Amino acid sequence: MELSSKLLERAVDEMSQLPGIGKRTALRLVLHLLRQPKSQTYRLTEALTTIKDQIKFCNTCFNISDAEICNICNNVHRNDKMICVVEDMRDVMAIESTSSYRGLYHVLGGKISPMDGIGPNDLNIEALVLRIRESQIEELIFALSPTMEGDTTNFYIFKQIQDLGIKASTIARGIAVGNELEYADEVTLGRSIVNRIPFEISLKS
Amino acid sequence: MELSSKLLERAVDEMSQLPGIGKRTALRLVLHLLRQPKSQTYRLTEALTTIKDQIKFCNTCFNISDAEICNICNNVHRNDKMICVVEDMRDVMAIESTSSYRGLYHVLGGKISPMDGIGPNDLNIEALVLRIRESQIEELIFALSPTMEGDTTNFYIFKQIQDLGIKASTIARGIAVGNELEYADEVTLGRSIVNRIPFEISLKS
Structure with missing residues (x-):
């Protein structure tokens, strides 16, 4: 799939790293984000970065939990x-x-x-x-x-x-x-x- | 769907704003990112933010294009x-x-x-x-x-x-x-x- 923009290509490539998301679906998702207000993209990327940085697990059972013990x-x-x-x-x-x-x-x-x-x-x-x-x-x-x-x-x-x-x-x-x-x-x-x-x-x- | 973490809930909520991505799929995608190295999440969010900020369209036909004219x-x-x-x-x-x-x-x-x-x-x-x-x-x-x-x-x-x-x-x-x-x-x-x-x-x- 050849795209008309390198920026778009990179976004689609990264999106299609997710499981079950092929190049076509990734393109659909990125084009959707491009049509929405900027705030939606920022909220999504911010939420993903935040959870990746601050994710915590229950000290006992290792389930994802905001508290020390779930x-x-x-x-x-x-x-x-x-x-x-x-x-x-x-x-x-x-x-x-x-x-x-x-x-x-x-x-x-x-x-x-x-x-x-x-x-x-x-x-x-x-x-x-x-x-x-x-x-x-x-x-x-x-x-x-x-x-x-x-x-x-x-x-x-x-x-x-x-x-x-x-x-x-x-x-x-x-x-x-x-x-x-x-x-x-x-x-x-x-x-x-x-x-x-x-x-x-x-x-x- | 009740989740054990507010951070996770927010990431899943934002992800499920994308078309065709329900809450369950969104959870699967976020959990996948949590298992991968941080760099993958950063590359994804960076690529999405960059294209949203720097997206350009052909002046003539309005197709997405890195150049003024596609x-x-x-x-x-x-x-x-x-x-x-x-x-x-x-x-x-x-x-x-x-x-x-x-x-x-x-x-x-x-x-x-x-x-x-x-x-x-x-x-x-x-x-x-x-x-x-x-x-x-x-x-x-x-x-x-x-x-x-x-x-x-x-x-x-x-x-x-x-x-x-x-x-x-x-x-x-x-x-x-x-x-x-x-x-x-x-x-x-x-x-x-x-x-x-x-x-x-x-x-x-």
Whole structure:
């Protein structure tokens, strides 16, 4: 795509670095900004620069938070004997919106992925192990995506905590509620048979 | 969507002002930037601020251009007797990529749209009429989208130039090449019958 202006080309190039934004979409977004008042561009760039400079994470669970300790960790009504391990804050939001979990979280900040150059030390794993050692945690729930990277990360963490005598579990993997069986992939369907659950339990959810 | 940080909320709000970017996508984009080195955010915001501050338009056709006169207007091999009227530079790019047009352009910067508060004076229409009066234009081709706003804009411009004795045309509207007839909308199909073209001409394109 050849553009008639170097300035425009640079703006489009930078915009298209964002995930899911191709050159065409980037051009549409930049042209949109050019049609709007200057103040809109300034507010956007200022908000992005500010959060990048001043971003803070909860000292306990590493969720993004303006306070030292986030609202969830600070909530005395939550069960502080359970920690749910997630990849990023979007997973916290997704689980919170189910209203099915009242324990705490630990945000890793990613998954172990050698392909992308992300190793255990790039994630908040050491802090998690320390947190488990130093508090009265009874159960750790792994809620990473059921991918190769997710499973690798689960296993890496599990090895470090298996001697601490706490219960470890993963969120159930199986056929999504409301989905047609014939469209399920073979791995999921196969595992859902192997890991079948007592009928009475399935009625509860 | 409730977020755990005001800073994050502001960045997501600003990002979701962009067209086609909802709150969820905006959150994904901001979280992505937070995971990348600071330099990426700085390059993006700097590029956006720079283009917004320093954007220049061709003095003749109003396409975005770093020079006073753009490459197309400056090209002596192009037919300067024809002007194709388009909404924005993406339309110039789309028509250029067909290699079917060798005339000049005039970029209006939008369409007349009372709903969005865009009137004739917000567009480069006066400059177009002046340009036609002052040069040896023989044909004006309207290439706006075939919508109510596009048709209104075409008509508004046409009224101002109809006495100048130049030829005015619109790009052909009809069934897209390769499309199944049964899926065409009724208005397009109806017009394509009324405005049918001699068979020999259809063979050429």
